[in-house]
Amino acid sequence: xxxxxxxxxxxxxxxxxxxxxxxxxxxxxxxxxxxxxxxxxxxxxxxxxxxxxxxxxxxxxxxxxxxxxxxxxxxxxxxxxxxxxxxxxxxxxxxxxxxxxxxxxxxxxxxxxxxxxxxxxxxxxxxxxxxxxxxxxxxxxxxxxxxxxxxxxxxxxxxxxxxxxxxxxxxxxxxxxxx
Amino acid sequence: xxxxxxxxxxxxxxxxxxxxxxxxxxxxxxxxxxxxxxxxxxxxxxxxxxxxxxxxxxxxxxxxxxxxxxxxxxxxxxxxxxxxxxxxxxxxxxxxxxxxxxxxxxxxxxxxxxxxxxxxxxxxxxxxxxxxxxxxxxxxxxxxxxxxxxxxxxxxxxxxxxxxxxxxxxxxxxxxxxxxxxxxxxxxxxxxxxxxxxxxxxxxxxxxxxxxxxxxxxxxxxxxxxxxxxxxxxxxxxxxxxxxxxxxxxxxxxxxxxxxxxxxxxxxxxxxxxxxxxxxxxxxxxxxxxxxxxxxxxxxxxxxxxxxxxxxxxxxxxxxxxxxx
Numbered sequence: 001x002x003x004x005x006x007x008x009x010x011x012x013x014x015x016x017x018x019x020x021x022x023x024x025x026x027x028x029x030x031x032x033x034x035x036x037x038x039x040x041x042x043x044x045x046x047x048x049x050x051x052x053x054x055x056x057x058x059x060x061x062x063x064x065x066x067x068x069x070x071x072x073x074x075x076x077x078x079x080x081x082x083x084x085x086x087x088x089x090x091x092x093x094x095x096x097x098x099x100x101x102x103x104x105x106x107x108x109x110x111x112x113x114x115x116x117x118x119x120x121x122x123x124x125x126x127x128x129x130x131x132x133x134x135x136x137x138x139x140x141x142x143x144x145x146x147x148x149x150x151x152x153x154x155x156x157x158x159x160x161x162x163x164x165x166x167x168x169x170x171x172x173x174x175x176x177x178x179x
Numbered sequence: 180x181x182x183x184x185x186x187x188x189x190x191x192x193x194x195x196x197x198x199x200x201x202x203x204x205x206x207x208x209x210x211x212x213x214x215x216x217x218x219x220x221x222x223x224x225x226x227x228x229x230x231x232x233x234x235x236x237x238x239x240x241x242x243x244x245x246x247x248x249x250x251x252x253x254x255x256x257x258x259x260x261x262x263x264x265x266x267x268x269x270x271x272x273x274x275x276x277x278x279x280x281x282x283x284x285x286x287x288x289x290x291x292x293x294x295x296x297x298x299x300x301x302x303x304x305x306x307x308x309x310x311x312x313x314x315x316x317x318x319x320x321x322x323x324x325x326x327x328x329x330x331x332x333x334x335x336x337x338x339x340x341x342x343x344x345x346x347x348x349x350x351x352x353x354x355x356x357x358x359x360x361x362x363x364x365x366x367x368x369x370x371x372x373x374x375x376x377x378x379x380x381x382x383x384x385x386x387x388x389x390x391x392x393x394x395x396x397x398x399x400x401x402x403x404x405x406x407x408x409x410x411x412x413x414x415x416x417x418x419x420x421x422x423x424x425x426x427x428x429x430x431x432x433x434x435x436x437x438x439x440x441x442x443x444x445x446x447x448x449x450x451x452x453x454x455x456x457x458x459x460x461x462x463x464x465x466x467x468x469x470x471x472x473x474x475x476x477x478x479x480x481x482x483x484x485x486x487x488x489x490x491x492x493x494x495x496x497x498x499x500x501x502x503x504x
Contacts, residue, residue, distance in 0.1 A: 005287055005288045005289050006495075008279070008282070024348075025275075025276050025279055025344070025345070025348070026279045026282075027275065027279075028288065030494045030495050030497070030498030031497075031498040031501060031502070034494065034498075041272070042272050042275050042276075043272075045265070045268065045269060045272060045352075046352070062217070062218055063218075064216050064218045064219050066218075066219050066220070067218060067219075091216070091340075094212060094213055094214045094340075095214065095343060095344070095347070097344055126214075126216070127216050127218075154261070154265060156258070156261060156262050156265060156355070156359070157265050157269075157352075157355055158355060159354035159355040159357075159358050161355065161358075161359075162355065162358035162359055162361070162362045163362070164358050164361045164362050164365060167362065167365045167366075168365065168430060168433070171365070171369065171433060171434065172433060
């Protein structure tokens with residue numbers, strides 16, 4: 001069988017303009033543009049999305065709380081001019097997903113990770129992700145209607161659309177027929 | 180500096196530990212209700228069991244599109260057609276969530292697809308039964324998705340983070356799958372004599388295969404103890420099966436329909452609906468490849484994969500050209 005496993009992209013979706021981008025899962029795609037398209041199809045079948053980001057998964061630096069215990073974090077940046085912006089994502093609850101918490105400037109991924117832990121470190125952080133902001137592909141404001149609008153017209157994807165409890169109650173309340 | 184939560188009392192898994200100490204620390208984490216994440220230490224057997232379960236679950240979502248997909252063009256009206264399309268599309272998405280969860284453990288998509296197409300991989304035995312009438316769309320939704328939701332709601336509490344998160348998402352989306360099916364069964368059971376006989380026939384055909392979906396009895400399920408010890412599952416096959424029967428059997432009977440089990444009865448002492456004995460010969464026959472539709476299902480997947488090859492090639496060529504442009 002001839003096939004290719006396309007690169008994996010992590011997908012972040014935003015449910016409301018006031019909420020952070022949160023990891024929804026991942027898609028495979030040959031490039032970032034198609035990753036964004038696949039992410040729409042896989043993760044936005046329901047009307048709860050205002051923005052999507054995709055990031056090449058192999059460019060994300062990750063550190064779990066378990067690893068932090070046993071890793072020497074890189075020292076604070078020396079403050080040279082070569083730094084770039086890295087976005088920081090943290091998984092805070094056991095059942096939760098990674099949420100975007102902010103950005104740091106650093107000269108390398110490991111330095112960004114160290115800086116992120118120092119800057120955003122809290123007792124409840126369980127897994128850290130940092131990724132260079134330049135690698136993020138985002139949906140644009142002008143596309144929001146065409147990408148996410150169609151999901152709004154499909155109320156039948158919501159379980160509340162089906163009144164099975166009421167139907168069962170009506171049937172139970174009916175007088176029993178004599179045999 | 181980030182620290183462990185104060186509640187984390189026992190030692191963490193450490194590179195200097197020996198295998199037994201690592202296992203002890205790992206099991207302590209699970210006992211505390213922590214999620215294991217990619218990158219964390221885990222026993223090889225934990226990884227192996229998860230890859231086996233998650234890939235089978237993913238294959239089940241993908242093959243599960245086939246019995247219902249066959250009826251999309253024959254839906255009785257536009258509303259039912261839109262609902263069925265949306266449901267089958269969800270199953271495709273659920274397969275994607277799950278393949279990715281397995282990939283976080285080191286399985287590759289190619290290996291998993293190859294295992295499915297070659298017939299080596301297992302998937303839920305239920306999808307090797309044919310869907311013979313429109314009433315099957317109602318009964319599959321209520322019974323098969325209802326059974327799957329019980330399983331997936333349990334798996335949403337799984338100790339492995341990515342699988343837990345996939346199941347949270349799936350469970351939230353699938354509640355409409357079950358309810359649209361139940362709605363159809365309710366309406367058909369109160370409909371014309373022909374509708375009632377159609378839906379009764381579908382109930383008769385799907386009841387036992389759904390009961391079998393939960394897998395062998397606990398005493399014949401060699402993987403169960405380790406899956407429960409490591410928090411991959413929190414209920415056994417028989418517990419989930421009993422939950423399903425208790426939930427569905429009384430409501431089916433309230434609709435004036437019957438279930439194809441003369442021994443089925445409510446047991447006052449235990450508060451459970453008890454079934455007659457399950458035909459395990461049939462179950463193993465279907466699991467091992469000799470069900471009514473096994474060959475047809477695999478053939479359909481192979482054809483879909485082969486038919487999509489030119490699309491994959493075109494997309495790869497486009498990406499390559501964009502990258503070098």
